[in-house]
Structures are given as structure tokens and as C-alpha cells.
Amino acid sequence: MMDHHLSIRPALLVWALTSGATLLSVMTATGGGHADVSHMLGLGATAVVMLAGTVKAWLILQYYLGLGQSGGAWRGLFAAFLIIISAGVFIAQFLIGILY
Amino acid sequence: MTQSVSSIPDDRQEPPEQDVPATDSDSWGGLETLPGHPLIWILILSELVVFGAFLLGFSGARVKDPTGFAISQMQLDRVVGGINTMVLLTSGLCAVFATRAIRLGTVGHCRGWLLLTALLGLVFLGVKIVEYKAKIDAGISMETNSFFTLYFLITGFHALHVVMGLGILGIVALRPLAVNIETGVAFWHMIDLIWVLVFPVVYLVR
Amino acid sequence: MKYQSQKVALYYIYGALALFVAQILFGIVAGTVYVFPNFLSEVLPFNVIRMIHTNALIVWLLMGYFGATYYLLPEECETELHSPKLAIIQFWLFMAAAAAAVVGYILGYHEGREFLEQPLYIKVGIVAVALMFLYNTTLTLLKGRKTAITNVLMLGLWLVALLFLFAFYNPDNLSVDKMYWWYVVHLWVEGVWELIMASILAFLMIKMTGVDREVIEKWLYVMVSLTLFSGILGTGHHYYWIGTPGYWQWVGSIFSTLEIVPFFAMVVFCFYMVWKGGRDHPNKAALLWALGCSVMAFFGGGVWGFMHTLSSVNYYSHGTQVTAAHGHLAFYGAYVMLNLAIFTYALPYLRGREPYNQQLNMWGFWILTSAMSFMTFTLTFAGVVQTHLQRVLGMNYMEVQDQIALFYWMRLGSGLVAGVGVILIIWSLLVAPRKAPVKRRMAQPAE
Secondary structure (H helix, E strand, C coil): CCHHHHCHHHHHHHHHHHHHHHHHHHHHHHHHHCCCCCCCCCHHHHHHHHHHHHHHHHHHHHHHCCHHHCCHHHHHHHHHHHHHHHHHHHHHHHHHHHHC | CCCCCCCCCCCCCCCCHHHCCHHHHHCCCCHHHCCCCHHHHHHHHHHHHHHHHHHHHHHHHHHHCHHHHHHHHCCCCHHHHHHHHHHHHHHHHHHHHHHHHHHCCCHHHHHHHHHHHHHHHHHHHHHHHHHHHHHHHCCCCCCCCHHHHHHHHHHHHHHHHHHHHHHHHHHHHHCCCHHHHHHHHHHHHHHHHHHHHHHHHHHHCC | CCCHHHHHHHHHHHHHHHHHHHHHHHHHHHHHHHHCCCCCCCCCCHHHHHHHHHHHHHHHHHHHHHHHHHHHHHHHHCCCCCCHHHHHHHHHHHHHHHHHHHHHHHHCCCCCCCCCCCCHHHHHHHHHHHHHHHHHHHHHHHHCCCCHHHHHHHHHHHHHHHHHHHHHCCCCCHHHHHHHHHHHHHHHHHHHHHHHHHHHHHHHHHHHHCCCHHHHHHHHHHHHHHHHHHHHHHHHHHCCCCCCCCHHHHHHHHHHHCCHHHHHHHHHHHHHHHHHHCCCCCCHHHHHHHHHHHHHHHHHHHHHHHHCCCHHHHHHHCCCHHHHHHHHHHHHHHHHHHHHHHHHHHHHHHCCCCCCCHHHHHHHHHHHHHHHHHHHHHHHHHHHHHHHHHHHCCCCHHHHHHHCHHHHHHHHHHHHHHHHHHHHHHHHHHHCCCCCCCCCCCCCCCC
16 A cells, blocks of 8 residues: 555655646646736637646645555546536636637 | 343353454454545545535536536635645645655644645635635625535535644644544545535636 | 433433423414413513513523533543532522522513513523533543543633623624624524534434444544534525625625534434434433434524525525524524433433333424424414515505404414423423333344
8 A cells, every 4th residue: 555655756756747837837837928818718718727736736646645556536536526517617717618 | 120131141241262263353444554644534535425425516507507507616716726726636645745754753843744735725725715705795695696606615615624623733743643633634635535526617617 | 321420410300301391382372472462461562572582582492401411520521520519509590590580581581682681681591601601511521531522512611601702792882782782692592502503412322323433533523613614604594684794795695604514514423323323312302302412403493594585585585484483493493302302311321211202202202393393384474474474565564464364363272282292291301100121122232
């Protein structure tokens, strides 16, 4: 159990990936500083931003919080939690698109 | 009164062990498969539900006023938010190393990594204070509009957890048993986990 | 008796049952006023009737907790009570304060602050009673064995007393006044009383199911964590419309929704323990009350609370009969049934006889529980109609009251049936004759 805590490489890799995902999502949302930041994000950009957040959360759960070692039921529960948050964002984007 | 009728079952004695199979006395209904003390996971799960509800509420409130939310969101500094995310992620990495150190039995290293974890937590709080101060200086408060009510509530609650997390890290550093370290670090990772979800929903999506 | 001093609990149980009767009587009278508005209006105004109905409830529940604590603490701590004499003095002081308050209310002496109507000297008396109680029980705990049950119970009781101190703070600003006002009974029922409830249920489960203490204590810690996590900020659902800042609508809605979780955990806990224990405890009535308590608390506190806890719903429903429906079933399910469970369990031991006449007690359980459920449904329907007519269509208050008169009739009927249930229960607990101990069934032998 908890073998991953004893190896440095996966931890560093998770850190690099999550940091990269953060950069990617900020770049996407701000258009590298060029986009009109008051304009609504398109579906693609929203997907990139939310996917970056969800992947970060999943990596933290899996490797830092030790979910990788626990049962599938726990992984399913946390996956459902992450999906619900993203679903909320996408439903909001969709509704705003058709209502306004 | 003093004489109980002999036929009353004497359940006032502890039941003998063999009454119930003792096999599951270590069981916490699955919580024991997660790192740290099982009760910290009751807290972590509760926190996730609360922050999840706040984030869903945020998306819902945004549907009612997308323009207002987009304009208000422009007052936030996305780059600073991104930097703060990386600060927290780095602090989470240090927390992993602290757990690793205690598993290898090196208390000194463990404490060192915990200190680094906490220092980065303090940096995160410092940046938060700068952000809040900028809002307050611009005349923005919790009552300005529903975007800022939720912004201050969500990030404020989160910052409060960073403060509590610092306290917990301090306590487990004083009693560095493996289970204590894992418990404190699990709480710290939860703070990290919540922030990586708060950041895109509140700062980025519009 | 295992410990002599446990029998001081008898005073409290008798006192609680007496006030229970008073509470029900005044409830029936209040229900009558709803259908005959001028009933007793010259002698006993409605506000006084309601005051006695609600105050007697709170006081008898507290008295029940005192009794339950005096009963279970020596057994858990494995030592005699620090001072049985002090406990008896405390009882008479409490009873005198309660009686003085009731007589005072009838004669028109009260402070008029809803639910905290007690005149100052009564409030001081209550604090004195609480101090005597805490002194006595805390010293008992300190000299004896400390278990999860005793610790959680004592934490709950200490917090009950500390939170009551807010009853003395009465600021001029009405919003601030209301803000602290909710600290008293609502941080009790949504927070620290649940600690008392969980620990008493845990005690009953250890005694009646025979499941390992270790297992039960884990559940207790989980239930306590969930309660405190959700209940403290969940009380914010009272801060929607009293002039407190708007963020309370978010905080209150989210945290109070979670308050259903600890209640659900208590249901799972009780049923799982009984299933797991598989012991055939002879006091079936006590087990029925304990299981029923968890279920009705879940419905009354959890489900009926959630129904109107979201601020967007509560905007329309606050202050209607929906609130009354929730209040009745929540108090009954969580705290009345809890007390009746521990009374039903403890009285056979305290009075040194078999858990006799369980049939009557269980009939009382079903009649009272059905009556309270029916009352809750009628008030819920009344509240829904009222919300729609008054808050959506904008009809005026008294016109709406006419429209829902039928529900008030049905509520009075269910109140009368509840009265019958209470008589049966009290009869079975106190009066019914001793039966010849022939066809009893023992607990499973422990070999």
C-alpha cells in the first residue's frame, strides 16, 4: 500500500502535468492576452478549461490522495463528483447560449 | 427498587465478545482503504459536497445573469489566480514528500517538507489577501452582486480551509506518526483538489 | 439496580411525563382555538396557550435528557453518581421553575420574546439548574470510565447550557436580536441535541443489540462529525429574511440541505445494528421506539426540513403551516421519541420489574406516531395551499385561513388521537399492573 509515496518520479510527473494544465487553461481563457476577455468562452475553450481542471483534480485524487490504491467504488464516486461539476458548467454554457 | 427482578436480562453487562464476530471491528465501511484516519475522509467528503454545491450554484446563478458575471469576472486577475494555483500544487508536492519521508522513517525530513508545504500555503494566503484588498479598494464587497457574493464565499471558505490546514500541519508535525501525517496531508490535498476546481469555474469560464 | 444512584432518574422521568401531558393538553386546546377562534379567548389568550405548549415541550425534553443522563452515566462510567442528593434538589428546583413559569404565563407574566418568554428570574433559575447538573455529571465522568458515549453526551449537554446563555442577550436592533435568538433552540435542535440523540441511541444499541462497543463508537463519531459539519452553518437557513446579509441564503441553503445526512446515518445505524446484533432483547417496545425515533427524525427533521430549506423555496413558504408541519414531526420524531425510547428502556430496571405490558406501549407507539404523521400531512397540505393563495396569488391572510379551515379540523382530530396515544404510553409505563413472569423470553445466553 501507498507504494507511490515512496517513489519521487510519479509525484514530480503529476506536479508537472498539473502545472502544465494550469498554464494551458489560463492561456485558453485569456487567449494569451489577446482575446476579448468579456466575451463568452466557446464550447471548445470551455472544454479545454474544464478538462484541464478535471484532469488536475483526478491526478491529485489518484496519486496524492491515494485513490489509486483503494477500491473502484471510491474512484467511481469521485469521478461522478468531477463529472457533475463539469456538467453544471456545460449545462450553464448551453442554457446561456440558447437563452440570450 | 434496589432488587431487580431476577428475570430481567442483565444487558447492563457488556456483551461478551463472541456474541458478534469481531472480524469487522477494524472496518470503517471502506473508509479504512483510504490514507490517513478514516474520520478525515468524512470531513473530506463533506467538504467536497459543500464546495461542489457552491460551484453548481455558481453555474446556476451565472445562467441568470451571464453578462453581469462576465463583467464582474474581468475584475479578477486570471494570471495571479493561475500563479496561485501553481503555488498550491507545489505545496501539495511538498506534502507528498513529507508523507514519503515519514514512511521512510526520517522525521526530520518529514518536518522539513511540512514546513515548506506550510510556507507555500502562506504564500497562497498572501496572494489571496492582495487580491481581496484590490477588490475592497475598488469598492467591491460581498454585497455588490451575486458574482461577488459567491466569489467571496467560495474563495473565502477555501482560504479559511488553508488556514485550518496550516494548523493541522502544525499539529501533525508535533506528533509525527505516519497515520497523523497521512491524515493532515490528506486534508491538505483536499484543499488543493478543491482549488483546482474553483479556479476554472470562478476565474476562467464565462 | 446496578448503581444505586441511577434511580434519581426516576424523578426526572416522572417530571418529564407530567409536563408531556401538559404539553399535549395545551396543544389540543391550541388546536381547538384554530377551529373555534374565540374558544377561551377571555380566560386564556392564544399566545399564552401556545407559549405553554412550546415551553412545556422544551422543558420536558430537557428534563428527559437529565433523567437519561443520570440513568446512563453511572452505568457507562461504572461508578456512582457524584451526588444523588444534589440531583434531587436540582429536580425540584427545575420543576418549581417550570411550574412558576406556567402559572406566571397564565397570569400574564412573561417577557413576550417568542419562545424565550421566561421572565428573567426563571432564566436565572434554569442556569442554576444547568450548573448543578453539569457539576454533578462532570464530576461523575471525571472519576469514572470515559467512553465515546459519555464524552459525546457531556459535550452536547455542556453546549446546550452554554448556548442557552444567549437567551440573556437581547439587543435593541431587531435583526441582531433575531440573529442571537436563533442560537438558543435552533443550535440545539440542529446541532447539540443531535449529539445527545446520537449518544443515547448508541447507548441503547449497545445494550439492546449486543453489537461490539467498538463498532458502535465508530458510528457515533461519524454521526457526530456529520451533525456538527452540517448543523452549525445550516442554522443559517433562519437568516434569510431577518435583515442579515444576503450570503446567508447560500450558506444556509447548502449546509442545511446536508443536515439530512446525519439523520439518514442514524437510520442506517439503528437498523444495521439491530440486524447485525441479532439479539432477541425482551424489551421490544424500547427497541421499537429507538428504531422509530431514527426513522421519524429522518422524515420530520430531514425530509420535511429539506422541503422548505432552500432560500428560493423558503422565500414563498416561510412562516406558513409548512413550518408548523416540519416543527411538529421533527420535534416528535427526533426528541420526543428519543425520550420515550430511553424511558421505555430504563423504567423496567428503575422500577425493578419486567418490561411488562409491551403490547400496550407498542399500541401507544403506533397510535401516537400515526397521529403525528397525519397531523404533519394535514399541516403540510394546509401550508402548500396557504403558500399558493397567500404568497403567489396574494390573497390576504385571514381569507386564506378560511380556505384552509378543513385542514385545521383534521389537525385537531389528529391531536385528539395523539392524546389517546400518550395516555396509553404513560399507562403502560407507570400504571399497568405487574404481570406474572411466566412466558418471558430471555436474551440470548452468552456462551
